Amino acid sequence: MKLWKTLYLSTALAALALAPAAAQQSPQDVTVAEFPFAKAVLAEGLGNPFEIRLGADGWLWVTERTAGKITRINLEDGTTKTAYAFNVPEVFEVAEVIQGQTGVMGFAFHPEFGNGTDQVFVYHTYQDAERTDPTQLDEKAPFHRLFNKVVRFDYDATTGTLSNPTDILTGIPSSNDHNSGRMQVGPDGMIYLTVGDQGHNQLINWCRPIESQTLPTAAQLAAEDHYAYQGKVLRMNLDGSIPEDNPEVDGVRSHVYSYGHRNPQGLSFAADGTLYANEHGPDSDDEINIIKAGGNYGWPHIAGQQDDNFYLYAQWGQASEPCGGLDPIGPSQGAPDVVPQQAESEWQAPENYVMPIATMFTVSEPLPGCEDFAYLCRPSVGPSSITLYEQDRVPELSGRLMSTTLKHGSIYSIDPAAEENGFTRYYLGANRLRDLEISDDGGTIYLATDLSGGVVDPQGGVSETPENPGAILVYTAK
Template structure:
């Protein structure tokens, strides 16, 4: 769905160390295929000169759009790899996992040429995050309009995935910014999924009157997508256990930091007895570091048809997930391209089913390597 419109101790620090950044080198650009024949190679490297790409979306102009954490937004030709810079946001603060992050286009881009992005900046007392809108004109983004500001941010756990719904509301994931108290605090925007009108105001039908909060109790959700059944789903980083897939329901509590994954310990059961908590529908222990999540409907790559596709950072793979009939559990997990491309940050799909991934290096915190966009042409037998 994103392709249609398109988040205190040594133990905690050690678990966080595995969760974000860079890539190796490869520089071949594929030639366009005028005859529409299947490419010879299963994968092709489109571009390999990026600086930590974070968001990758198929734009309404049939170009790939990418954000880089250093503040650059570019359009990339999906056949030649030619990169056109459309904006550098000068006041972006790139510190470890922070920087320029999520992006989404207005679904009616021809009449409303707006691009919404999230970035971190240096506030008076440390890092903060803001959601802004730019206007696209003459191959340039300009006219920055701040829609939501002073969102908690840090060098870790900033969430920042954006999604626009069919009824034209903007959803945004936020992380707990390394402060676990924020996720259960309804006066904080940290550790939440937020819902806004496209002008930045609060929708009158939000679950909590006068609040942007749509769901809460999140740690660091970095994937957000719709299933064709209308359900909303997210992928979320756990601490040293319980990376999650969640079915997101308006107004519900997802438990962090009191509940990790499912409610299966005495302390979690005690907390849940007084608070209605929604358990994850799938989880991973040990953690894998899940990032972007989309739902693939095309038959161009039949092995992935009607499955969630998720990019994975620490375990460096694409995971395909099959949802059950009523949307409440994952029935199958399949692993593809295991450790072939390094850490995988994001995934984008064209209207015809072409699949592109953005890589983030071979190890967390590696800022020296090059970073690639790779097209997946087919699954080799």
């Protein structure tokens, strides 16, 4: 069943013709370095902290995805205060059943927070009384009424609590898998939000087609049907309306800012306004991208570069036999012949196709010792946040993007401006790293860790138990 090898050999010439401009590396080729910071633990036992942000109030604000909370943490002593606790049924009644990636995810401050408008924006899962998922019409299906929404809260600094939740944009697709859910308020005062491909075409969603290339129609927008918003980066006004200068794609202007994404969990602006993102590849080819208005980022036709290396687009939902009776072996390789499969070179990339600036990582065959291609030894690292280190406090990081990773317990840094932009890996221990925040002076880095899950160290050793579950770690420059 080494289909990938047959494919690679038969299309090697085509791959050469598509010579990529951006860097690709094998995970074995990266530089491994010691992180020039000293570690301390600020807090532990949080319910899967997803977004961490330093507030104008001097506290660290955290969304606890599975605990259904927004929490403020005192940077002096690590004490926590709950700013808002969601009604558990609203956020999590469904997710408990399906062990999903739902809950309280993205979080951002109003641009005038601490300066007259103490409001915050939160992205979380809920059950919609009106809408149903068009591919989950059975009322007993766990995702039947499951959606995500952007909500605005008012903050009362005297009590330290949030109140008055107001819906900003509702009916955004939600799933047990690939919700993404990273949110930023840009320098233009707009909300940017990543929405993943919902894990369609793989695992328990293997018969549901990927909609990352599907754009909303005018009729859907009029009906506030946001089903086509999966696999997209959205951009909205602070009241949730569609900005007048959003791109018009295929004749329709919507909340869609860019499309063709898989599971973009990292999203951040540099000071010069460049919008960086990273996203999970299928089992290789995690990507770092620069997001451009109206850009098509290629998924599911392309993973990483259009190089026919390793990735095949198998369309399980289009199988010539009933899909439900087939055994889904994964998104990329080894699907049976009854499943249509497309090589990357077979896709005619449109003019608005945007290549990644780097991939983590591309291989043409499984790594040594990983012939069974088990989850942790695939070349993908599971990038979870991205931040440009723009300070000069730690010169070896200056001007470099930092990607936290779930599977490698590491930060990978890369110079986005270099022609030969190789990665440096900083292994920080056995923790799935979820988000990163840098102090203004660049001397302190805060990291959030998952409650559970395994990681691989640079020698290939596997740790199944996190060192610091559900923690906020503080790294101080040496």
